[in-house]
Amino acid sequence: QVQLVESGGGLVQVGGSLRLSCAASGTFFSFNTMGWYRQAPGKQRELVAQITNSGTTTYADSVKGRFSISRDNTKNTVYLQMVSLKPEDTGVYYCKLIRPGQYERWGQGTQVTVSS
Secondary structure (H helix, E strand, C coil): CEEEEECCEEEEEECEEEEEEEEEECCHHHEEEEEEECCCCCCCCCEEEEECCCCCECCHHHHHHEEEEEEEECCEEEEEEECCHHHHCCCEEEEEEEEEECEEECCCCEEEEECC
């Protein structure tokens, strides 16, 4: 049974930093593409960043240069380092696991609130 557990969200002031973590279990972690998505109130869930099993990264234009996704296959964990946070970064951040051609799983989400 594949499970994802996010952590690291919280309340931060504009310009601050946070690091989100997503720990996976029940899967050969290194085989998966991992992504971070977010959903702001009243808006659709959107891709923030993604990292493939080979380490190729993709970022939403709105976070390029401020956010960095990385993975530690020895810890079955993907990270999202966020700096220079803005109020528009506020939302619930979800971790997503993709086993290409097989299955996808979502974490439960972690709240990030950027206060001005």
